[in-house]
Amino acid sequence: ARMGLRALALLLAAGLLHTQASPPTRSFQLDYEEDCFRKDGAPFRYISGSIHYARVPRPAWRDRLLKMYMSGLSAVQVYVPWNYHEPLPGVYDFAGDRDVEAFLDLTAELGLLVILRPGPYICAEWEMGGLPTWLLWKPDIILRSSDPAYLAAVDSWLHVLLPKIKPRLYQHGGNIISVQVENEYGSYYACDYGYLRHLLGSFRALLGTEVLLFTTDGTRAQELRCGTLQGLYATVDFGPGSNVTEAFSAQRRVEPRGPLVNSEYYTGWLDYWGEAHASTSSARVARGLEDMLQLGASVNMQYMFHGGTNFGYWSGADFKDQYKPVTTSYDYDAPLSEAGDPTEKLFAIRTVISKFQPLPVGPMPPATPKYAYGRVALRKYADLLDVLDVLCLSGPIQSQLPLTFEAIKQAHGFVVYRTRLPRDVLDPATLGAPPHSICDRGYVMLRQEYQGTLERDGQTMLRVTGRAGDTLDVLLENMGRISFGANTSDFKGLLGNLSLDSSPLSNWLIYPLAIDAAIQQGWPHTALPKSSMGGRAGPAFYTGTFETPGSAWDTFVKFPGWSKGQLWINGFNLGRYWPCRGPQQTLFVPGSVLHVDRPNNITVLELEGAPPAPLLLFLDRPLFNRTL
Numbered sequence: 001a002r003m004g005l006r007a008l009a010l011l012l013a014a015g016l017l018h019t020q021a022s023p024p025t026r027s028f029q030l031d032y033e034e035d036c037f038r039k040d041g042a043p044f045r046y047i048s049g050s051i052h053y054a055r056v057p058r059p060a061w062r063d064r065l066l067k068m069y070m071s072g073l074s075a076v077q078v079y080v081p082w083n084y085h086e087p088l089p090g091v092y093d094f095a096g097d098r099d100v101e102a103f104l105d106l107t108a109e110l111g112l113l114v115i116l117r118p119g120p121y122i123c124a125e126w127e128m129g130g131l132p133t134w135l136l137w138k139p140d141i142i143l144r145s146s147d148p149a150y151l152a153a154v155d156s157w158l159h160v161l162l163p164k165i166k167p168r169l170y171q172h173g174g175n176i177i178s179v180q181v182e183n184e185y186g187s188y189y190a191c192d193y194g195y196l197r198h199l200l201g202s203f204r205a206l207l208g209t210e211v212l213l214f215t216t217d218g219t220r221a222q223e224l225r226c227g228t229l230q231g232l233y234a235t236v237d238f239g240p241g242s243n244v245t246e247a248f249s250a251q252r253r254v255e256p257r258g259p260l261v262n263s264e265y266y267t268g269w270l271d272y273w274g275e276a277h278a279s280t281s282s283a284r285v286a287r288g289l290e291d292m293l294q295l296g297a298s299v300n301m302q303y304m305f306h307g308g309t310n311f312g313y314w315s316g317a318d319f320k321d322q323y324k325p326v327t328t329s330y331d332y333d334a335p336l337s338e339a340g341d342p343t344e345k346l347f348a349i350r351t352v353i354s355k356f357q358p359l360p361v362g363p364m365p366p367a368t369p370k371y372a373y374g375r376v377a378l379r380k381y382a383d384l385l386d387v388l389d390v391l392c393l394s395g396p397i398q399s400q401l402p403l404t405f406e407a408i409k410q411a412h413g414f415v416v417y418r419t420r421l422p423r424d425v426l427d428p429a430t431l432g433a434p435p436h437s438i439c440d441r442g443y444v445m446l447r448q449e450y451q452g453t454l455e456r457d458g459q460t461m462l463r464v465t466g467r468a469g470d471t472l473d474v475l476l477e478n479m480g481r482i483s484f485g486a487n488t489s490d491f492k493g494l495l496g497n498l499s500l501d502s503s504p505l506s507n508w509l510i511y512p513l514a515i516d517a518a519i520q521q522g523w524p525h526t527a528l529p530k531s532s533m534g535g536r537a538g539p540a541f542y543t544g545t546f547e548t549p550g551s552a553w554d555t556f557v558k559f560p561g562w563s564k565g566q567l568w569i570n571g572f573n574l575g576r577y578w579p580c581r582g583p584q585q586t587l588f589v590p591g592s593v594l595h596v597d598r599p600n601n602i603t604v605l606e607l608e609g610a611p612p613a614p615l616l617l618f619l620d621r622p623l624f625n626r627t628l
Contacts (some may be wrong), residue, residue, distance in 0.1 A: 049305025186227025239266030268333030316483030328575035437496030554561025561611030
């Protein structure tokens with residue numbers, strides 16, 4: 001017996017016998033024999049939904065994730081927008097709403113697994129697809145390619161981001177089961193395998209050899225040819241309109257064995273300014289989901305499970321024969337609405353999930369309370385041209401020719417281009433821009449009087465009269481850099497020179513405007529009142545205040561009679577409004593930006609013309625769908 005004990009001790013020491021005490025090693029792997037995932041050795045399939053933390057205010061993260069968990073999801077899919085975290089080269093921001101680690105910790109606390117999509121390009125209808133604007137400071141850079149300037153920037157970012165991710169990988173005791181490399185790269189013209197290989201090397205070096213890395217592409221042969229690479233598991237994306245068997249047979253052509261995966265199952269669709277509000281029927285979404293789950297597939301409901309809001313200047317644009325900017329609301333007709341409320345679609349999806357796996361015990365958390373704060377009167381504070389000293393502290397840049405936003409290192413928002421008329425123009429002359437040179441809208445003022453708007457892919461000329469030496473100002477608005485569909489970089493501002501009856505204008509003064517910095521410091525509410533020209537049209541600031549009775553609830557603000565512009569409440573940029581172009585009529589105001597104990601400061605930048613008696617209307621429900 002003593003011999004037996006000694007042998008046992010030797011075997012234990014050599015690690016050849018597992019005792020009850022040692023936990024099984026955590027693993028998440030592909031099984032090419034049984035065509036499935038294996039989690040800790042057991043066959044596993046995930047049912048996941050997408051949520052973008054950058055589109056949801058931090059105080060609402062827990063509510064949205066809990067509702068996703070209670071819907072029966074086992075995982076969430078999460079993008080990391082590079083430009084949200086590295087606003088300038090080497091300057092990083094992971095605080096507050098940008099604390100991705102806190103968001104990931106919350107998913108773990110709630111018992112959700114994570115499929116992480118760190119890009120570096122993410123599309124996501126997000127400004128420039130998540131790539132930082134400062135990459136375009138080198139105008140000839142080739143994005144999403146082996147261009148050394150691009151790769152150097154990518155690598156320095158991955159060296160900051162991925163070490164935060166590594167301890168959260170499933171193998172290391174965390175909840176991240178897989179990591180996507182790039183995003184639908186097969187839809188991009190470059191088809192640069194060297195770039196994908198470089199990314200694969202960087203991800204492996206920084207995350208280790210165990211983590212499951214994958215790609216996602218559409219089901220067309222060309223997309224799968226350019227988007228996939230040996231060493232990255234290839235998954236596909238498609239919506240409820242597709243034939244499930246056909247779509248998965250496209251995946252099988254590049255991955256003959258392994259789990260079937262739809263990484264983006266479209267539950268809804270996005271809205272563009274000037275088009276109808278998109279909607280997808282709950283029954284179709286549920287039916288497609290059930291068809292995939294019956295095949296044993298893993299599915300992520302993206303685009304979206306919860307869309308949220310493009311606050312500030314973060315909405316991107318698509319390019320489909322023309323520039324198509326995305327609305328501020330990212331409601332997406334998703335199972336959880338923009339304000340995070342469960343919809344009929346969510347319950348239809350939950351019913352399907354319940355046929356395949358048990359739902360968590362307990363009720364679905366209810367819709368958040370909304371409040372209609374009613375009418376709030378605003379007053380004009382000043383015309384934009386009268387406050388350039390506040391909005392451009394460093395003064396203007398002088399240049400013979402107009403410079404782009406990127407050339408003057410202005411990422412978002414607005415820039416004023418100013419010159420003088422070179423001669424008397426007594427008969428109307430044509431002020432015109434070359435094609436594709438107004439990026440994206442130009443509000444024209446002559447002698448501080450609004451003349452009209454020039455627009456990318458729209459009106460590019462106006463008739464004007466004036467005297468030699470009259471001041472001509474053009475306020476240029478960036479409506480969001482293209483995130484999908486273009487093969488060229490999307491520079492902003494005046495990309496070509498304006499001319500008067502075909503003779504080019506010169507001697508420009510260029511004012512990059514830091515409007516958000518001023519408003520975050522309390523301007524114009526803390527400034528002395530200006531005497532302004534009351535009813536004049538054109539770009540101007542309006543202010544007002546309102547109080548919340550007792551508790552700050554979510555609300556929606558409508559802009560009766562307003563044209564187009566930007567809204568801030570308590571210094572928080574709630575995004576672009578454009579009711580006359582539609583379809584979106586209201587902006588979502590999360591209760592977390594409101595004060596309970598003191599007045600809420602409203603600041604509006606109206607670009608074309610406010611109504612004679614300017615007021616805002618706070619409602620308890622959104623209006624998504626009115627297009628003139």
